[in-house]
Amino acid sequence: MTELPTTPEVGTGQVADAVTGNWVDRLAPAATRPYLRLSRADRPIGTWLLLLPCWWGLLLAMLHDGQARWEDLWIFVGCGIGAFLMRGAGCTWNDITDRGIDGAVARTASRPIPSGQVTTVQALLWAITQSLIAFTILLTFNVPAILLGVLSLLPVAIYPFAKRFTWWPQVFLGVAFNWGALLAWTAHTGRLEAPAVLLYLAGMAWTLFYDTIYAHQDTEDDALIGVKSTARLFGDNSPRWLAWFLVITVALMGFAIIGAVPRGEILMLVLCLAGPWAMGWHMMWQLRRLKTDDTERLLSLFRSNRDAGLIPVLFFAAALFA
Template identity: 70%
Template sequence: MTDHHATPEPTGQVADAVRGNWVDHRAPARPRPYLRLSRIDRPIGTWLLLLPCWWGLALGSLSKGAFTLHDLWIGIGCGIGAVLMRGAGCTWNDITDRDIDGSVSRTALRPIPSGAVSVKQALGWMAVQALVALAILLTFNTNAILLGLLSLLPVAIYPFAKRFTWWPQIFLGLAFNWGALLAWTATTGSLAWPAFVLYLGGIFWTLFYDTIYAHQDAEDDALIGVKSTARLFGDSSPRWLRGFLMGTVLLVGFAALLAALERSVLSLVLASGGAWAMGWHLAWQLTRFDPDDNALLLRLFRSNRDAGLIPLLFFAAAGLA
């Protein structure tokens, strides 16, 4: 078993980076610290930001009864935007957490605490990513643009949440699932109840997977006074995770039902079935959960890419039915 408290590699590879990733092995040396700052070596976070966007796009297209060429651009734009905004958000997170990260073995080799990038350089890199993302956002409709700008509020607050609440995962959920609202609005033109319900379902999903992730740092967090749901729940985590699982399935399924109400019966069954299929994956994660096995916790956390792809495939099939 690989423990996240093991001594970091002298190459500068961050402890939880994907082994063999192209950033650490093939990227030029000069931009490498900036790519690490954007978590390009850890793509799971980009997937977790992107998938709610694609959920919102798929259900929005299902609700209006058609998938247009502009919807294809919305999907591509969300993909590029997820990479950029996840990178900008992680850069902001590392700027605000630079003193904390240096005290946690899993994060000690991140670019800022390790000295590979200065705070000034990090701020510049964050601005570049955000400006390119803004250029993409401006190709969407006005309501979607306003939602995109409003999303900066939870993104800005999240890094500080673990200092004042035991529930920082809620703030992460507010930020990471905003794309469900934005993509729905980009394709339909306005917000509607299915988008709001989907957003809430995504927040429950974030509470599920990020509580699992936070258990990796529970000991270090306790030493430095950082709060998390993992520390709050402790040995009761499986019970709470089961509740988050049920909330995810019920809310995502209800959102799909609302979006498919005016479509065919087959579309309605497929759309709502995606949430239940996702639930089976989350239930599998829960059966494997072991708060003392850090390597397993990281694998379970990363498996949520597949968990999130499952309902997306069902939503897409519902749109074709």
């Protein structure tokens, strides 16, 4: 996850910030590559960041109920497939709406639409196809989870426009990217409860943390074309803001755990609370390495959040089977 971007070779269609040696550029049939690049299949970190809150929600719901059922295995797998598809659909929609902006930004000019690999109509059909396949997976969950899944389309649709009217587009990304915490909890329990909401808010704070780091890559280009972001808003004060997002992430996840773990389960509680504690230390490590003028380091730190988000998954799983 720490590979750094390479300069795209002329005529290959390779995207500037793709993972070096990714399977799309090496193995995928040539005709499928532009569509897989639209879906960011060559940059898997976004799928992880969408998926991990789902797994947080599912595991914490299982701990809350004190039981694991066979259908939870399908929720676990279904969330993975759905995250890949909906991240792909969302990124394709983002590229459609940003087609006039991406060509003016060095990091995004090589994306399939501005580089002429696909047309806008082809991209729209691809977004619809991915969404419909994801919807068939959603239909295997319970009715409350299905309704939540359908509702999630609203923030997904709005997010690409947020940077045009607010300095806080990362909030809109957080609303969309952490919806899985609500959905997976509800898919297990059949109801939405306070711990899931707290977990969702913790994920939003985490998104503000990692996507502000990511947005610092484009501050100069964004300033020229008038695109807003928390990175531009915070400027040199970003480390201070990121520290607050770190604290809020850990605190809210801790409150979610306290609300979810049954009373008297001391070992379970301690193991679960170790998750956000260790995640917080990982985020602190990122903060100490932060250099907002070093684009390679910014991308590397952003990608490292896969590992940060996996830490609570591991501790929740340990608590479930302890």
